[in-house]
Amino acid sequence: MSQFFAMGGYALYVWSAYALAFVVVVWQLVAPWRCERRILRRIARAQQRRGRDESGTP
16 A cells, blocks of 8 residues: 555655646636635625615715
């Protein structure tokens, strides 16, 4: 089992490549979610401002 994790002397390269790939995949999942939340908050704020403007209250 330890030979598997040592990867024949290439463990640092192999496991760092796996770690980097994992980080990229996670980022690809998280980034659109964060962007969507930010856009929805902006829309909600714009609608609140529009509602205040139309009702005439500051």
